[in-house]
Amino acid sequence: MKQKDQLLWIVMISFWVGAVVITGVSFIKSPAVTTQFPNRIQEVLPSVVHIQCDSWQGSGVALxxxxxxxxxxxxxGLNYTITLNDGNTVRGIQAITHKDYDVGxxxxxxxxxxxxxxxxxxxxVLGQSIFIIGSPYGKVxxxxxxxxxxxxLDRDWDKASYYGEPYGWKIAFTSDAGAHPxxxxxPVFSMDGIVRGLLVGGYSPVLNCSMPSDLFLNDVEIIKLMFLFEKYKTEEIKTGYGYFEGYSYAPK
Structure with a gap:
C-alpha cells in the first residue's frame, strides 16, 4: 500500500473514533447467555404429564x-395412562369435570x-411473558x-363457538405461544414457574385460549373430597365458579 493511502486510512479511522467519543456513541455488547429460563423449565418439568385415553390424548399438570x-x-373414554416426566406411567382411576368450564x-x-x-x-398483565409445556401432536x-x-385477558370465546354449543371457554385469556392439538x-406458566392457566384450544398456533387457574384455585379441598364420594353421577358440588360433577370410570 502506498504511503499516501496509508495516511488516508489513518485520518479516516482517527476521524471515526473521534466522532464516536464526541457524540457519546457506545457499542452494544451481545447479551450474556443466561441459564435462568432453562433452569426454570427444569424446575417445573416434573409436574407436567402426558395423558393417553381410549381415543384421544392431551397434556396435564399435577395439582x-x-x-x-x-x-x-x-x-x-374409560382407560387413562398418565406418563410422568421420568417416563414412568401410572393409571388414572377416577375423574371430575367442571360442568360449565373446560377444566377436569x-x-x-x-x-x-x-x-x-x-x-x-x-x-x-397484558404483554407479560409466559411459556407453555405440553405434548403437541402426541407423546412423541x-x-x-x-x-x-x-x-x-378476560376473553369470552364461547361467543365464537362454531357449533352453536359453548366450549366452556367463557372465562379465558389468550397467548401467542405456539400450541397445537x-x-x-x-400448563401455562408465568416466568416465575407458577401455573396461571391451562391451554384448551385456539384459532391458530399463535392465537390460543387458556382457562385461568382461578377456576379451581380455591376448590382443591372440595375436589379432594369429591374423589371420596361413591356415587359420582348423582353428585354435584357448587363452587365459586359454578358446579363440579364427577364420575368413576375405572375400578378402584
Missing amino acids: TEDIVVTARHVID FIRVEEAVLTPAKFGSVKDC NFNNVTLGIISG GNSGG
Whole structure:
C-alpha cells in the first residue's frame, strides 16, 4: 500500500473514533447467555404429564400428589395412562369435570405426582411473558416448550363457538405461544414457574385460549373430597365458579 493511502486510512479511522467519543456513541455488547429460563423449565418439568385415553390424548399438570388437572375435553373414554416426566406411567382411576368450564381432574392410583405451584391470572398483565409445556401432536413431542406473551385477558370465546354449543371457554385469556392439538390441558406458566392457566384450544398456533387457574384455585379441598364420594353421577358440588360433577370410570 502506498504511503499516501496509508495516511488516508489513518485520518479516516482517527476521524471515526473521534466522532464516536464526541457524540457519546457506545457499542452494544451481545447479551450474556443466561441459564435462568432453562433452569426454570427444569424446575417445573416434573409436574407436567402426558395423558393417553381410549381415543384421544392431551397434556396435564399435577395439582396434588395424586390428582392431575387438565382440560375437560381431554377426559374422554374409560382407560387413562398418565406418563410422568421420568417416563414412568401410572393409571388414572377416577375423574371430575367442571360442568360449565373446560377444566377436569383425574385421580391416579398412586401418590407419585410432583405438584406444581398455582397462581391467579389476575396477578398477570397484558404483554407479560409466559411459556407453555405440553405434548403437541402426541407423546412423541412430550414436554415440548414454547414461549410467548399474554395477548388478551378476560376473553369470552364461547361467543365464537362454531357449533352453536359453548366450549366452556367463557372465562379465558389468550397467548401467542405456539400450541397445537395435544397441548390441550397443558400448563401455562408465568416466568416465575407458577401455573396461571391451562391451554384448551385456539384459532391458530399463535392465537390460543387458556382457562385461568382461578377456576379451581380455591376448590382443591372440595375436589379432594369429591374423589371420596361413591356415587359420582348423582353428585354435584357448587363452587365459586359454578358446579363440579364427577364420575368413576375405572375400578378402584
